[in-house]
Amino acid sequence: MNAYLVAYTFRWSIIHPAFDEHLHGVRVTLELTALSTVLSLSLGLVVALCRMSGFRPLCYLAYIYIQLFRALSLYIYVLWIYFGIAAGIGVNFSPITAGVIALTMLNSAYMAEIYRSALGAVDSGQHEAAMSLGFGRRHRFFTIVFPQAFRIAFPSLVNQFIDIVKDSSIVAIIGTTDLMGVTNQLVSYYRAPFELYTLVAFFYLTIILVVSGAAALVERRLNRHVQ
Amino acid sequence: MSSDTGPAGASAPAAAGAPTANAEIVCGAGLNKWFHRGRAHELHVLKDVDVGVRKGEVLVVIGPSGSGKSTLLRCLNFLAPPETGTVTFLGETLSAERLPRLSVPARLDYERTLRHFRTQMGMVFQHFHLFPHMTVLDNVSAAPIRVLGMSKQDARERARAELDRVGMGGKAKVYPSQLSGGQKQRVAIARALAMKPQLMLFDEATSALDPELIGGILDEMRKLAESGMTMIVVTHEMGFAREVGDRLIFMDEGQIVEQGPARDVLSEPENARTQAFLRAIL
Numbered sequence: 114m115n116a117y118l119v120a121y122t123f124r125w126s127i128i129h130p131a132f133d134e135h136l137h138g139v140r141v142t143l144e145l146t147a148l149s150t151v152l153s154l155s156l157g158l159v160v161a162l163c164r165m166s167g168f169r170p171l172c173y174l175a176y177i178y179i180q181l182f183r184a185l186s187l188y189i190y191v192l193w194i195y196f197g198i199a200a201g202i203g204v205n206f207s208p209i210t211a212g213v214i215a216l217t218m219l220n221s222a223y224m225a226e227i228y229r230s231a232l233g234a235v236d237s238g239q240h241e242a243a244m245s246l247g248f249g250r251r252h253r254f255f256t257i258v259f260p261q262a263f264r265i266a267f268p269s270l271v272n273q274f275i276d277i278v279k280d281s282s283i284v285a286i287i288g289t290t291d292l293m294g295v296t297n298q299l300v301s302y303y304r305a306p307f308e309l310y311t312l313v314a315f316f317y318l319t320i321i322l323v324v325s326g327a328a329a330l331v332e333r334r335l336n337r338h339v340q
Numbered sequence: 341m342s343s344d345t346g347p348a349g350a351s352a353p354a355a356a357g358a359p360t361a362n363a364e365i366v367c368g369a370g371l372n373k374w375f376h377r378g379r380a381h382e383l384h385v386l387k388d389v390d391v392g393v394r395k396g397e398v399l400v401v402i403g404p405s406g407s408g409k410s411t412l413l414r415c416l417n418f419l420a421p422p423e424t425g426t427v428t429f430l431g432e433t434l435s436a437e438r439l440p441r442l443s444v445p446a447r448l449d450y451e452r453t454l455r456h457f458r459t460q461m462g463m464v465f466q467h468f469h470l471f472p473h474m475t476v477l478d479n480v481s482a483a484p485i486r487v488l489g490m491s492k493q494d495a496r497e498r499a500r501a502e503l504d505r506v507g508m509g510g511k512a513k514v515y516p517s518q519l520s521g522g523q524k525q526r527v528a529i530a531r532a533l534a535m536k537p538q539l540m541l542f543d544e545a546t547s548a549l550d551p552e553l554i555g556g557i558l559d560e561m562r563k564l565a566e567s568g569m570t571m572i573v574v575t576h577e578m579g580f581a582r583e584v585g586d587r588l589i590f591m592d593e594g595q596i597v598e599q600g601p602a603r604d605v606l607s608e609p610e611n612a613r614t615q616a617f618l619r620a621i622l
Contacts, residue, residue, distance in 0.1 A: 241419055242469035246483035246535060247459035249451075256486055260473050338473055338515035 127305045128312050138295035139316055145209060145281045145291055149216035150274050156217060157224025164229055175225065182222035187283050190215040195287040212284030212291075220277055224270065231266035232258065264335045271328040275321050282317075292316055364392040364428075365570050366461075366539055371415050371425035373408075373594075385411045386422065387594040393539070393572055393587075398565045400585035400602055401574045404617060408594040409574040413541045416572070417461045418454055429457050430538060459487055462532030466544040468524040470516040470531070476503065477512040480531045488535070495534075502530040506560055522553030529560055540564065542573040578622060582606050590614045 164175035182190075195211040198204055206214065235258050243253040282293035290298075296313040300306045373386035385408045393399045401409045414420035416427055421436035428434075434453050440446045471479050480499035484490045490498070503509045506526040516524055525545060532540060542561065546554040558580050565571055565584050575581060581588060585602030590611070598611040609615045 236469070238465060238467055238469035239471065242463075242465065242471070244419055245417060245458055245461070245463035245465075246531070247455050247487040248483065249455065249487075252486045256482060257471055261471075264473070339517055 121307070123308060124303075124305050125308055127303050127308050131299050131303065131309060131312065134295050134299060135292065135312060135316060138290060138292035138313075139320070141209070141289060141291040141294075142278070142281055143320070145212055145216070145284060145289070146274070146278050148213050149220065149277050149281070152213065152217040153221035153224050153273075153277070154270070156221035158228050160221060160225035161228035161232065164225060165232065179222045179225055182218045183226075187215055187219050187280050188286070190218060191284055191287055208284070208287045208289040211287060212281065212289055215284070216277055216280060219280075220273055223273055223276075227266050227269045227273065228262065231262040231269075234265050235261045267328075267332055267335055271325060271332075274328075275325065278321055278324070279317065363395065365395045365430065366416060366572075367392040367428045368412075368416055368422075369426050369428070371412070371422040371427075373411055373415055373420060373422050385594050386415060389425075389594070389596055391416075391589065391596070393570055395570055396568050397586045398571045398573065398584055400581040400588045401572065401591060402576070402578070402581060402588065402617075403591035403597075407591040409591050410543050411594075412591070413463070413543050413572060413574055417458055417463060417541065419463075427457070430460060432456060455487075459483075459535055460538045461541060462535060462537035462539070463541045464525070464528050464532055464543065464545045466547050468516075468521075468528045468548075470524055470527055472516050474515075475512065476508065476514050476516065476519070476527050479516065479527060480534045483531070484534055499530070499534050502534045503527070505533070506530045520553065521549045522556050525549065525553075525557050526560060529557075529564075533564075538570065540569055540571045542571065542575070544574050544576065546575065546577060576621070578606060578618075590617065592617070 160175045160178055163171045164179065166172055166175075191212060194215050195206060195208065198206065239257055239261065240253065243257040248257065281291055285291055285294035285297060288294060292313055296309050300309050303309065368389065368391045371386050371389045371391075372384070375383040375385050387408075389408070389412060391399075391412065401412065403409050411420055415422040415425075416429075418427070418434065418436070424437050426433050426435040426437075432453050434450070434457060439450055470476075471482065474482060477496060477499055480502055481492070481495040484495040484498060485492060488495075500509065500512065503512055506529050508523060508526045508530060511519065511523065511527070516527065519527065529545075545561070546557050549557060554577070558577060561571070561573065561580070562584050573581075573585070581602055587599065588602035588605045589599045590597050590605065590609070590613075592613050598605060598609060598614045605614065606618065609618055
C-alpha cells in the first residue's frame with residue numbers, strides 16, 4: 114500500500130477487463146453525440162433562418178437565443194438542466210436527456226451563426242436567377258440556396274461535431290454512463306487512472322478520426338462540381 | 341422538331357386575356373424606383389418611366405451605365421419591385437404600391453401573380469447565374485420540374501431540346517464550372533427558354549464575355565428574335581441593336597430620353613444627350 118503512494122506502478126493489464134465497460138461507454142457517447150448533432154443541426158438552421166428573417170420580433174428572438182446560449186459553458190448548462198429544472202419546476206430528466214438538451218442548446222447557437230454566414234455567402238445572383246424562373250420561397254431555399262450554403266458551412270459544421278464529441282465528456286458530471294462516466298467509475302474501482310484515461314483518450318481519438326475521415330469523403334462529394 | 345419553331349406562342353398556357361397580334365404584351369406605367377443608401381441618400385434610379393412591348397417585337401435599351409436600364413428590366417419582373425407604378429403582363433396587372441403588409445389574401449394573390457409573371461418572363465443575366473451545384477441538364481430542367489410541376493422525364497426531354505437549340509446538347513452532364521463564359525450564357529438562355537416564356541429579358545448578356553465569344557451569343561439572340569420571340573434587350577452592342585432591334589430606347593439618369601425605330605435613332609438621334617452618347621461609343 115505504501116508503495117502505491119510513493120511510486121506509481123503502471124498496470125496496463127487493467128485495460129483488458131475494462132474493455133467491455135468502455136465499449137458500452139462508446140455506445141452511450143455515440144448516442145449522445147449523434148442525437149445532439151442532429152438536433153443542433155436542425156435547430157441551428159431554424160434559428161439562423163429566424164435571425165435572417167425580415168420579421169423583426171423573430172429576428173431579435175433568435176439573436177437573444179444565440180447570445181444567451183453561446184455565453185455560458187456547457188458545465189453550467191448541464192447542472193442547471195439536470196438539477197435546476199428538476200428543483201424549479203419538478204421535471205426530472207434522465208442524465209442522457211439533460212445532456213442532449215444542454216449539448217443541443219449550446220451547439221445550435223454556434224451552428225446558427227455558421228449557417229448564417231454560409232447562407233449570406235451564397236451569391237445574390239443565385240436568388241435572383243431562381244426568382245426570375247418563378248421559384249417560390251421554399252423551392253428557392255431548398256433547391257438552390259441551401260445546398261450551396263451547406264457546402265460552404267460543412268467544414269465548420271464538422272468542427273462543431275468534433276466539439277460535441279469531446280464536450281459530451283462533460284455530461285459525465287451528472288452520472289451518465291458515457292465514455293467519460295464509465296472511465297471515472299472504473300478509475301475509482303481499479304485505482305489506475307493513467308492507464309484508464311489513456312485508454313479513453315484512445316477511444317475519443319478513434320471516434321474523431323473515423324468521423325473526420327468520413328467527413329472528408331462527404332466533403333469531396335459536396336465539392337465535386339468545383340473545378 | 342419543336343426546337344425550330346417559335347418557342348413561345350403555341351404551347352403557352354391560355355392566360356386570361358391573352359394578347360392578340362398587335363397588343364402590348366407587357367406594359368410598365370409610371371414606374372418609379374428609389375435606391376436607399378443610408379438615411380439621407382436616396383437615389384432616384386427610375387423616374388416615371390412608361391414602357392411597352394408588342395408581341396414579337398424586339399426592344400433595345402441603351403444608355404450610359406447607371407442610367408437605370410437594368411433596373412427597368414428588373415422592375416418588369418419584380419426582381420426589384422418599383423415603388424410606384426404598375427406592370428401589366430398578359431392581361432394581369434401587378435403593383436407593389438399599397439400592398440397591405442398584413443393582409444394574407446392580398447399577399448397570396450400578389451405572390452401568385454408574381455409567380456405567373458416570372459414563369460412567363462425569361463431573364464438572362466450578365467453574369468449567367470447558373471446553379472453551380474447542378475449539372476447543365478439539371479440547371480435547365482429544375483424550374484420546369486419545381487415550378488411548372490412537370491415530370492422529371494418530360495422536363496429533361498424539354499431541357500435536352502433547348503440545349504440542342506443553343507448548341508449545348510453535348511454538355512448536358514457537365515457542371516457549370518467546366519464551361520467557358522460563352523457556353524455558360526448559352527445554358528442560361530436554354531434555362532430561361534425551357535419555361536416557354538412569352539417574353540425574354542436580356543440584361544447585358546454579352547458584357548461579361550470575351551470579345552471572341554460575344555458574336556456567338558448575339559447570333560443565338562438573333563435566331564431567337566427571328567423565331568418570333570418578344571424580347572427586351574439591354575445592350576452595349578450597337579451593331580446588334582441596329583440589325584435586330586425593332587424599337588430602341590435611350591435612357592439617361594433614370595428617364596427615357598429618346599425612343600423610336602432602332603435604325604432611325606441610331607443613325608439620326610434627335611436629342612443632344614443621345615448624340616453625345618452615340619458619338620462617344622461608336
